[in-house]
Each structure stands twice: as C-alpha cells, then as structure tokens.
Amino acid sequence: MASPLDSSQPRLAAGCRWAPSTTGKEENRMILFPEGAIKLQGTGRQVLERCDGQRTFSEIIAELQKEFGTTDPEKIRADISTFLEQLQKKRIVDY
C-alpha cells in the first residue's frame, strides 16, 4: 500500500474518533475505533491531532518540522509517513 503523498489529506477513518475528554487537560488522549482504543502522547498525538482532512501531508510535516527544529527533517518525514501507513493498514486513518 502506498505512503501518503504530499497532497494527501489524512483524516481519521469512518467510525474512528477521539474519546471525549473527561477533565479537559489529559496528557494522554485516546482514539476509539471498532476493535479497541489507542492512547496517544507525544509526537503520535501531535500528528493525529493534525489529521483533520484539511491539512495536507506536506503541511503536517512542515508544522512538525518547525516544532522539532533540531531533528533531521527527512527523518521526521519518514517517521510520520510510516506511522500513518501503519494506521491506514489498521483502518484507523485514511488519506
């Protein structure tokens, strides 16, 4: 299966959604999907919070490269691409 293109607009797949916040200030947020839930923190959370179906893959990468200024930009791109590809395989993300 192909990796996201620069112009892809990643989004949560149908029936996958953020769990409603209980206190409004959790550091872990959870995504609910048919067979379970994943807890997201750190970069994973920052990526998925940007997968709104509006931002393009290249915009998401640019935003995160800004956040992690010191890390190798190509590595950031490769990591995020792999991350989204895995979630697409699980049918949690579409792009």
Added chain:
Amino acid sequence: MLPNPLALIAEITHRCPLHCVYCSNPMQLAATQSELSTEEWASVFEQSGKLGMLHAHFTGGEPLARPDLRELIAAAHNARLYTNLITSGIGLSEPRLKTLVDAGLDHIQISFQDSREDSANWIAGAKSHAHKIELARGVRRYKIAFTVNLVVHRQNLDHLEEMIAFIEQLSPERVEIAHTQYYGWALTNRAALMPTQAQLNRAVAIVAEAEKRLAGRIRIDSVVPDYYAKYPKACMGGWGRKLMLINPAGKVLPCHAAEVLPGMSFENVREKSLEWIWRESASFRRFRGEDWMPEPCRSCERRSEDFGGCRCQAFLLARDATATDPACSLAPAHHLVESAVREANSEASVAQPTALSSFVQLQKLTTDLWTYRTNPE
C-alpha cells in the same frame, strides 16, 4: 490493583429472525418476558461509562428486535461509550439506520452466511440473504465504521475466495473471518460444522493472499480455529479481566457461555451494581488470576497469555471447568479435541450437500444434518 473492564457486551435480546446453525447463544435462551427494560439498560450503560469502559457492543439474538434500540444506543453514547451494533441486518431499514446513527452509533457489523444465496439462507434457516445485501449497500452513505462478519465452517469454507470478492463490493473497512466456535447451538451441530484440515489450509492461503491484496483498503481479521491450533485462545482476554457480558435478563457473565458452568451463580444488574459485580462478586473472581490453575497451566510460561484457555470449553468437553482447555496441545484432555478433529477428517465424516441446490432442496436434503437455533419463549 484490579484494572477497569474495557468493554460491555450487551445481549439485549435473545429473539432473532434468523436460525443460524452456528449460533453461540446458549441452548437455554432468555425468555422475552424477562428482558431488561429501556431504563434498566440505560442505568447499565451509565454505570459502564463510570466504571471506565470504552465500548458497548450491542448484540443478541438480533438487537434490532428491540423497538427501543435507538434509545439504548443514545443512552450508551451519552455515557461516553463507543457503540457497536452486531447485527444480521434483518429489521433494519434505511430510515431506521439513520435514526441509529443520529443517536450516536459508531460502528455496524453485519454478518453474512455465504456468498451464495441458497446456501446462505440454508445456513441461516431463513430467507434473508438478498435483504442483507440491499441493506449493506446503504451503509456507506453514513460516516460510521463498517465491518462484515463471515462465520465460516465446513459448509461454506470452500467458497471463501468468492465470499471475500463478494464482500469487497460492499466496501467495508474490515472483514472478520470468524471460524465457528463450538458453544451453544454450534456445539450441538459440531459434526456438520467442523472443517477438514485441507479446507483450513486452503482458507489460510486465501486469507494471506487477500490480506496482501486489500492492505490499506480492507483490514482482515482471521484466527485459526482453536481445535486446529497448538495453544488455546485467551478466551475473552481472560476471565474477569477485560469484559462484562449482560444477558437479556440482566445476568452478568464473564463470557457468552458461562451459564453452562455447574455450581456457579451469577449476579443480576437488577440487584447489584456493575462495579460491585466486577470487583467483589464470587463469579467474576472465580477464575481471575492464576490461583485456580491446574498443571500444566500453573507452571506454563504461556499462562499469562492465554490464561489456561476457555473455562466453558473445559467444562463442555472435559466436564471440568477447572481443567486446562482441551484445545491446548499440552492439556491432559487434548485427546477429546484430537478425536473430534480426526472424525472431521475421516471418510465417515459429514458430507457436504451438492452445490447449486436451492434453499428448499437443501433443507429437505439435510433434515438430519443439524438443529436450527430456535427462539426464546
């Protein structure tokens, strides 16, 4: 510390318009009169949310047989639960589906009995296949997750390739290829349902090919049936570790089949809170953890992965709920599973009726083959 349960399995009714021969409901179905009311279920969902559960799986019987399903889904949704409807589709019209989605339905899982209409109806004991297809085509108009569930066994496993191609046209995100598990009606019908080794090998290859081909489009979940596996399944993720099941009459069980276990009594949500039942009840503590385990489980390094397998299967096959699951190749009672497998692969085993027969012909040809699931009083 005891973790919270993760999900609630709500068997909201045992009534069903289908009579599937592989049904895992208990032979002793809960009577219609004993069913929990709308308000009682709403309280169950509220308690489940507070207990930290994440998912509510609506099942049955056929959940659509409850006219108040919309209210029940809304109550679960308001309790912050992710809602999943496990259904045959019979009883669902498009307007009704819309009301369920509006009430907060997140995921629908529709079962198919075969890709071929006559065979599908024969397995379901009802003329239902064409209607299910019509309904399934409408699901993609809504932004909910869609899974197709294929229950496979001796009588349809040879059509697996065709079934997957048929499912692809419905564009679900997920396909669950569920080998029949032998509880309830399926255990009664085991000889007619158990696949041969050759059927299983072909199925494994077909699934591997389909997984590759459909990656990124359709996720396939398939597990080797436990009679053919080396180790038992971690039934329900372990007794009282992850899930609570509530039957139509409000009885709280650690799994679908637990009512068959002798000498156990299960609490009812009409009398006790879910939290108390989860934490304190004797029934949920009975096989939790490792203290109850016999050898070879007790010293087995897999004991924290499969928890000794299924207690109900241990009782149903070896007549001892505290035995190692006979599906385990290390179990003292494994010969019981081996002999069932041997029988399924012998020349004297159940033949399959000729393909291309009509539903009516098939039923006539196979009156002695199996027992159709009936309805509760």
